[in-house]
Ligand SMILES: *[C@@H]1O[C@H](CO)[C@@H](O)[C@H](O)[C@H]1NC(C)=O
Ligand SMILES: *[C@@H]1O[C@H](CO)[C@@H](O)[C@H](O)[C@H]1NC(C)=O
Ligand SMILES: *[C@@H]1O[C@H](CO)[C@@H](O)[C@H](O)[C@H]1NC(C)=O
């Protein structure tokens with residue numbers, strides 16, 4: 164009887180794990196206080212946001228001409244708020260032995276920077292799903308939904324089947340133009356941000372069939388995100404898929420190479436299905452699950468490459484084994500080499516996805532370190548790709564509530580305490596959080612001195628917070644955008660987040676809407692100018 168109950172409890176735990184995400188509780192609580200105004204009904208349609216974004220493109224592009232981008236990479240620092248950038252560059256400089264504040268992350272040297280507004284149709288503060296729909300599909304959506312317009316309420320499978328609600332990402336736009344596409348992430352490849360490159364789902368948590376069923380939906384009607392990646396377009400056409408999340412592709416009775424079970428209850432092995440699809444299409448392919456195999460694939464260069472390096476997310480860079488696990492820079496390099504073989508060009512999505520997770524846990528040091536890893540990946544891409552034909556855009560999906568506060572002296576350890584103490588003589592951290600799991604109960608009306616704690620200065624030490632929550636929240640502030648390459652200047656100023664893929668598409672001449680190539684009639688390209696001159700000379 165006890166073992167039965169225990170099994171039931173464990174099962175319930177596993178199911179809960181399968182259908183929700185501890186960093187992002189499904190129901191963060193009831194709405195309290197006044198909601199002002201009402202959302203315009205127009206905002207529920209895709210065309211409203213597409214029209215608005217195209218107007219932004221026209222306004223910003225003017226009659227500008229110039230070179231188009233053959234290749235486009237969007238680098239996404241999940242939760243990489245502006246204070247995260249300032250703190251990460253300081254840590255980077257301090258690790259090199261300098262005061263730190265003057266250091267630069269690789270992309271901070273890009274010629275253009277701007278700001279994007281991240282709110283979603285039904286939310287003041289974005290989650291990674293509605294914001295990914297904005298910066299990859301060009302349309303603002305409801306919190307928790309992926310690749311569908313705001314006419315789809317979260318978890319409503321039937322609403323998500325309406326063709327008018329279903330969106331195409333910039334990865335699909337690139338493929339439709341004969342270019343290649345791929346994704347790289349440090350999270351599960353089925354997690355919200357990368358999933359918006361290929362999936363349409365009324366709930367970001369529908370990463371496997373069990374979680375679709377757990378919400379009362381039918382996976383036959385609304386296939387889970389992993390299934391969409393392997394069996395539907397555009398995912399089936401991606402030349403590179405690199406990240407974590409093996410469990411979403413394997414049935415519960417199958418144990419993966421590193422000893423973890425799958426989460427699927429439909430018995431499907433999607434890694435095998437990926438292989439048989441490629442065999443059927445007679446294309447060379449390779450599936451890898453560790454760094455050594457990845458480096459071998461980098462030498463053999465199959466036409467299609469899928470690498471799933473963990474059962475769930477990749478481990479934090481500071482807590483992983485760099486000889487068996489690839490870094491984000493290595494993954495990015497291999498992906499670029501794979502995609503570069505297409506002369507027409509490519510679209511690649513690269514995500515530093517665990518900046519967000521570290522912040523949710525109030526692990527400031529890990530969040531900064533993951534940001535530095537993203538910076539290294541951008542730096543590698545900038546070395547491999549030419550500024551004249553490759554557009555690199557770096558941004559974040561939403562902010563977080565880490566603050567960079569107090570009056571620490573120049574060169575102070577950015578992971579240390581601020582100058583002085585609080586009113587009670589207790590020190591406080593330069594990097595602390597408004598909310599999260601790092602709350603410490605006050606003792607006799609005073610904050611505790613966290614610097615006396617045993618785990619203080621260890622990598623998984625939580626900084627202190629004001630509001631006790633099981634998971635720290637996202638922030639509603641604007642996030643930065645950095646750009647280098649053809650048409651980079653388009654990304655200056657302040658704009659809605661859903662303008663980003665429209666701006667990239669304009670620069671690359673792919674997808675619907677305005678393209679820089681269509682502006683060509685205004686400026687005569689040098690080659691036609693030369694041929695006209697030659698004609699004139701010969702006609703004389
Ligand atoms: C789901 O969406 C459909 C179609 O838009 C709608 O008729 C239905 O009431 C919605 N169901 C729920 C549970 O909200
Ligand atoms: C498969 O591809 C190889 C190499 O491109 C080619 O030689 C072979 O004829 C193809 N086989 C089929 C059945 O199409
Ligand atoms: C991938 O292969 C290229 C070409 O041989 C090599 O220069 C590069 O260092 C390799 N990348 C990795 C991550 O090993």
Ligand SMILES: [Zn+2]
Nearest residue numbers: 186187242519
């Ligand atoms: Zn988050």
